[in-house]
Amino acid sequence: MRTNSRNFYLIPYVLWILLFVVTPLLLVLYYSFFDIEGHFTLENYREFFTPVYLKMTLSSFWYAFLITLFSLLIAYPTAYLLTKTKHKQLWLLLIILPSWINLLLKAYAFLGIFGTYGAANSFLEVMGIGSRQILFTDFSFIFVSVYIFLPFMILPIFNSLDELNPTLLDASNDLGGSSWVTFKRVIFPLTLDGVKAGCQIVFIPALSLFMLTRLIAGNRVITLGTAIEQHFLVTQDWGMGSTIAVFLIIAMVLIMVLTGRRKRGIL
Amino acid sequence: MKKNRKWPAVYLALIFIILYAPIFYLIFYSFNSGGTMYQFEGFTLDWYRELFADTRLLIIVLNTVIIALLSAAISTIIGVAGALAIAYARKRRVKNTLLSLNNVLIVSPDVIIGASFLILFTMIGLKLGFVSVLLAHIAFSVPIVVLMVLPKIEEMSTSMIYAAMDLGASRLDVLTKVILPYITPGIFAGFFMALTYSLDDFAVTFFVTGNGFTTLSVEIYSLARRGVSLNINALSALLFLFTIILVTGYYFITKRNEKPNGMGVRQ
Numbered sequence: 001m002r003t004n005s006r007n008f009y010l011i012p013y014v015l016w017i018l019l020f021v022v023t024p025l026l027l028v029l030y031y032s033f034f035d036i037e038g039h040f041t042l043e044n045y046r047e048f049f050t051p052v053y054l055k056m057t058l059s060s061f062w063y064a065f066l067i068t069l070f071s072l073l074i075a076y077p078t079a080y081l082l083t084k085t086k087h088k089q090l091w092l093l094l095i096i097l098p099s100w101i102n103l104l105l106k107a108y109a110f111l112g113i114f115g116t117y118g119a120a121n122s123f124l125e126v127m128g129i130g131s132r133q134i135l136f137t138d139f140s141f142i143f144v145s146v147y148i149f150l151p152f153m154i155l156p157i158f159n160s161l162d163e164l165n166p167t168l169l170d171a172s173n174d175l176g177g178s179s180w181v182t183f184k185r186v187i188f189p190l191t192l193d194g195v196k197a198g199c200q201i202v203f204i205p206a207l208s209l210f211m212l213t214r215l216i217a218g219n220r221v222i223t224l225g226t227a228i229e230q231h232f233l234v235t236q237d238w239g240m241g242s243t244i245a246v247f248l249i250i251a252m253v254l255i256m257v258l259t260g261r262r263k264r265g266i267l
Numbered sequence: 268m269k270k271n272r273k274w275p276a277v278y279l280a281l282i283f284i285i286l287y288a289p290i291f292y293l294i295f296y297s298f299n300s301g302g303t304m305y306q307f308e309g310f311t312l313d314w315y316r317e318l319f320a321d322t323r324l325l326i327i328v329l330n331t332v333i334i335a336l337l338s339a340a341i342s343t344i345i346g347v348a349g350a351l352a353i354a355y356a357r358k359r360r361v362k363n364t365l366l367s368l369n370n371v372l373i374v375s376p377d378v379i380i381g382a383s384f385l386i387l388f389t390m391i392g393l394k395l396g397f398v399s400v401l402l403a404h405i406a407f408s409v410p411i412v413v414l415m416v417l418p419k420i421e422e423m424s425t426s427m428i429y430a431a432m433d434l435g436a437s438r439l440d441v442l443t444k445v446i447l448p449y450i451t452p453g454i455f456a457g458f459f460m461a462l463t464y465s466l467d468d469f470a471v472t473f474f475v476t477g478n479g480f481t482t483l484s485v486e487i488y489s490l491a492r493r494g495v496s497l498n499i500n501a502l503s504a505l506l507f508l509f510t511i512i513l514v515t516g517y518y519f520i521t522k523r524n525e526k527p528n529g530m531g532v533r534q
Binding site: 009010011012013014016017019020021022023024025027028031074077078081082084085091093094095097098100101102103104105106107108109110111112113115117118119122147150151200204205207208209210211214215224225228229232233238241242245248249252256 | 275278279282283285286287289290292293296303304305306344345346348349351352355365368369371372374375376377378379380381382383384385386387390406409413463467469470473474483484487488491492494495499502503506507510511513514518
């Protein structure tokens with residue numbers, strides 16, 4: 001009787017797992033071994049290791065790294081200061097609110113702001129620097145990405161700072177630690193989990209968001225995600241697209257392991 | 268001392284301005300009669316009028332809402348079953364396996380989910396359109412529901428279930444009269460999250476939507492790729508309003524959930 005009812009819960013859920021989690025991943029792996037005409041081949045993997053794709057992968061990682069770094073540098077002080085405010089949950093909600101607005105609309109807003117006659121250029125004009133091309137540059141891509149990912153970085157850091165036991169800070173103070181030492185030796189190590197979670201949340205999408213590169217960076221920046229989209233929906237070369245997807249999955253798993261909660265694995 | 272107090276406030280204010288400026292920039296120019304996003308000529312409601320007169324867009328909005336409601340409802344059912352299956356799995360290993368499989372779709376980049384579902388649906392021979400989009404949305408919403416419901420089930424004490432069984436309740440009675448009422452807040456939160464994920468999704472939908480069927484995000488993307496048109500601004504103003512209503516609703520739902528035990532524990 002008991003096992004029966006347990007099986008009854010399991011059926012739809014396990015079906016879902018098999019159909020939409022296991023099968024798609026296996027299909028991506030399977031397709032990566034076929035060329036555009038449907039012949040079995042390892043050509044896709046060979047091609048991935050040619051300079052063209054390696055360079056793209058490297059630059060994709062480099063952009064994702066920069067985006068994560070800048071988000072972290074801006075988000076950490078923000079989260080720290082937020083925990084010091086009076087109605088911190090409300091302020092946090094207000095920081096998170098923009099992340100609920102459709103990402104495309106935010107990207108679209110920057111088409112106006114960074115446009116030739118947009119607000120950013122009028123500002124530069126007033127400052128006496130003069131207007132210049134902002135849209136479709138590396139700068140605009142990184143700026144908009146950081147803008148979009150910022151709330152996702154702030155949230156986990158805020159949570160870990162919020163859980164921090166304040167007596168530890170008093171202890172550090174009493175033992176003569178300067179505020180910098182307290183930060184370096186006490187606050188930062190204890191909030192490392194939040195930082196790791198934030199980096200994970202930002203880095204993986206930064207590798208793969210194709211709509212941002214398309215809208216904001218023109219075709220200047222090609223990330224792994226853009227390449228996958230290109231192969232699947234434009235050139236219809238699903239094999240090559242799947243191969244890149246396989247490497248993106250590998251990268252994702254590596255990042256998860258590196259930023260995983262199990263501290264013992266790394267240090 | 269005074270200086271110390273001022274800088275944090277300035278920093279936070281700056282972050283808030285940066286986070287909200289693009290959104291208000293969009294909304295501001297939705298009232299521009301000039302038709303561009305840089306020169307405000309005069310106040311007009313024409314863009315809104317045009318928006319409401321556009322039947323094609325209204326159908327797209329309707330599609331998006333139907334997809335969101337249906338996928339949220341179905342994924343809530345599967346997700347609750349899944350959460351029950353995970354919570355009542357006897358073997359630790361089974362439980363951990365189910366949980367990791369559950370999280371695969373949450374951490375996977377959207378491009379990979381989209382691409383692999385595209386392969387899956389094509390392989391099955393499903394025509395891309397309403398059904399494929401609905402299935403995809405159900406698929407990526409299920410794990411979120413599970414994560415929202417699971418903690419509620421785990422915090423419920425098993426003695427309640429045993430008490431019910433001792434009093435002669437059948438398994439079905441236990442489920443419908445004890446467990447489900449207890450976890451209702453979690454179910455609502457899960458449904459709500461699934462709804463917002465579905466409304467917000469672009470990348471996955473973009474892959475699995477065929478030619479005939481469009482959701483709002485996909486439509487915004489194709490409009491934005493064509494350049495600035497103040498229709499999108501008007502649309503984003505309405506969506507912003509809608510988002511605020513949703514977030515406030517969600518805020519109050521979670522507030523209400525937290526109150527009973529949150530107050531009890533803290534005092």
